[in-house]
Amino acid sequence: MKRTHYCGELTRAHVGERVTLEGWVNRRRDLGGLIFVDLRDRAGLVQVVVPPESPAFAEADRVRGEYVVRVSGTVRERPADQVNPRLATGEVEVLAEAVTVLAEAKTPPFAVDAGWRGEADPTDRVNEDLRLKYRYLDLRRKGMQDKLRLRHRVIKAIWDFLDREEFIQVETPFLTRSTPEGARDFLVPSRLEPGRFYALPQSPQLFKQMLMIAGVDRYFQIARCFRDEDLRADRQPDFTQLDLEMSFVDVEDVLELNERLVAHVFREALGVEVPTPFPRLAYREAMNRYGSDKPEIGFGLELVDATEAFRASEFRAFRSVVEAGGVVKALVCPRELSRKEVAALEEEAKRHGAKGLAWAKVTPEGPAGGIAKFLPADLAQTLGAEPGATLLFVADCWETAVKALGAVRLELGRRLGLIPEEGFRFLWVVDFPLLEWDEEAGRWTYMHHPFTSPVEADLEYLETDPGRVRAKAYDLVLNGTEVGGGSIRIHRVDVQRRMFQALGIGEAEAREKFGFFLEALEYGAPPHGGIAWGLDRMLALMAGAASIREVIPFPKNQSGRDPLTDAPAVVAPEQLAELGIRVVEE
Structure with missing residues (x-):
């Protein structure tokens, strides 16, 4: 008999109906002679019960995880104390009358069953290349099916x-x-x-x-x-x-x-x-305010222009940039940063072309540390910085200054937990x-x-x-x-x-x-x-x-390889000759 329903479709409305299901064994449990099989297909999971007196018992006794089986039986309500609220089918189960093994299966290299049971899926912590090598197994997971x-x-x-x-x-x-x-x-x-x-x-x-x-x-x-x-x-x-x-x-x-x-x-x-x-x-405004042409607008920390504050400054490193037509961009971090944190942010700025990242703390008595002695007395107030904040500066040509400080802004947003995890902006x-x-x-x-x-x-x-x-x-x-x-x-x-x-x-x-x-x-x-x-x-x-x-069914890995098919691969010399191609080994 062919499949009549998907596993995940069964509800109390189906109680009393005889059904035939086909799918994978998500988990098998033997409780004192009573066998429980969680049967799974793309629609979800349902519990199958096989009592010792059932003609299906012998076949059910040999099934293991990921076996492909056909089950025929009758839908019945679960006892009240056995209802599983984590499952859409948690109020019902199937009393098996026949179980047929359609295909046996080796033990998978990683678990694929947890998500279907409404539990946390540990597969996300599995090495990605292993998941891609066995992508057909990875795609059996509920999370991947949902995607x-x-x-x-x-x-x-x-x-x-x-x-x-x-x-x-x-x-x-x-x-x-x-x-x-x-x-x-x-x-x-x-x-x-x-x-x-x-x-x-x-x-x-x-x-x-x-x-x-x-x-x-x-x-x-x-x-x-x-x-x-x-x-x-x-x-x-x-x-x-x-x-x-x-x-x-x-x-x-x-x-x-x-x-x-x-x-x-x-x-x-x-x-x-x-x-x-x-x-x-506008592109120019996005770069000036966020340091990016694809700005994350879910949090503040916008860039501020501080060029004029350094035009006549004694801080030669900044003044020379301004005299050459460059700019000074500033960012106000709302809390005090440690030297280690500033150093990490400076590395981020340098990765995006900046020569460095200048800084100063804002205290009730005024700026302190870093380049504080070169700052105009009212600069912190002009930038809207409160005591306890840290001022960050990049001086360079406009493009480098905004991009580098924009990268610092994003890194700060991540470190301070400012980037919203929910919503679509x-x-x-x-x-x-x-x-x-x-x-x-x-x-x-x-x-x-x-x-x-x-x-x-x-x-x-x-x-x-x-x-x-x-x-x-x-x-x-x-x-x-x-x-x-x-x-x-x-x-x-x-x-x-x-x-x-x-x-x-x-x-x-x-x-x-x-x-x-x-x-x-x-x-x-x-x-x-x-x-x-x-x-x-x-x-x-x-x-x-x-x-x-x-979200791609069969992607390449970070190196551009396909671990599943082992592509790109060497081809036969005859194929290359037919195409008039000779491979030169370096």
Whole structure:
């Protein structure tokens, strides 16, 4: 007899019904000849009782944890003193009439059963590479099953909303040509054209723009993307993003639609109401106040400009920075910090480019310690610092000063427990610079990508003062993490050519790399723009996970390897020869 119900669905409403269940043995207990089997499937767990006189007893006696079994029996109420309030099925049990072992199982290398019993799951403390090597077992855990369901609900909510908004889902190719997107491409050799390569897409950027040129008008895709870059907790070589594009729109249209989409997704997937509209911060303001273009706004400790206080200071280290056009940024820590704590914060500042971190304590008698003797008498009051606080300073060029002190702010927020653990804090960061100076390369480069539209009023400065040009770009930030980014695109071929020139891409190089796209623009492109959400990042935050690896079914580890399949792997010499590739050992 085939399965009639899922284990986790059984309630008192099913009492008296004969059911057939199929799943895994979560735990087996033998109590004086009476066998209890906790049977588990994706919907949950139910207790199965097998008395000695049952024809199922002999088979039940041999089952062990993680065996796959079929159970037929009758649902009955549990005795009042045996009700388990931690389980959705805790008021009922199944009196077994037949038990069939469908597959035996070895003892797993780590436990997968605790979460299903409503208990703390110790697997989160298991070595991650071991979990990834046996990912099919790891995914049996309730916490991981819950994350898979969350992923499904989020993607379904996206589909439902965008379908109602008359978007069309379109797949774009995985095998394309290499174009600059800000990271290294994964290259795929062509067997039919030796010496030539495809590239896996870092994003569907140019294809979705060409869909707008094609008149699709509203496109979306749950897109797989590939970037060969160093890994962190929020990065993977292959990842998933929500990609969408709209024609005949400007910034406000894209932001308004995405706010409604976010609110819909959180309502449908989590039952959480997200207030709209989202706050907005211009890039410059975000950097000046928080030292980050993806600020965590859930706590204070905002950066304060103290440049003028040191313009005529006797503290030469700061005065020389100010005279050279730099700035002094200050941060008020609400409590006194030890020398050891200041040293740790200074290391954080140095990791982000600062030469050091100056400090002074605020006492009832005035500043003390550190650079206190160089501080104006009223500076602590001006900064709003009360006695018992610690003042922290970074002096450098504007970009380094704000970024370094912004990193110190976040570290202080973690150390002082100021960052809220609950809630979803969305905001938009807007008005980014179009270009930024690459000191190492000695030229201007794009801040987002080379197809971002400049603000029309700034276009006249593209050749004469590139750093002054603002972009029609916007990032979606959630709890201090960038979860989305987009822009209005360049839709005029003459402006796109000027953009390439500003980036040092000559006419010949532009034709070679982007000739197909430039030609497409010549056939009439509507004003258009869009956004991409980092779906894995969004899901990790929604699930309260520390890493996106927790919400990806089969992720790579921190080294970019797949412990499950042992990829990347060596391939046979015959395969390499067929592709015209020779591996050079260094």
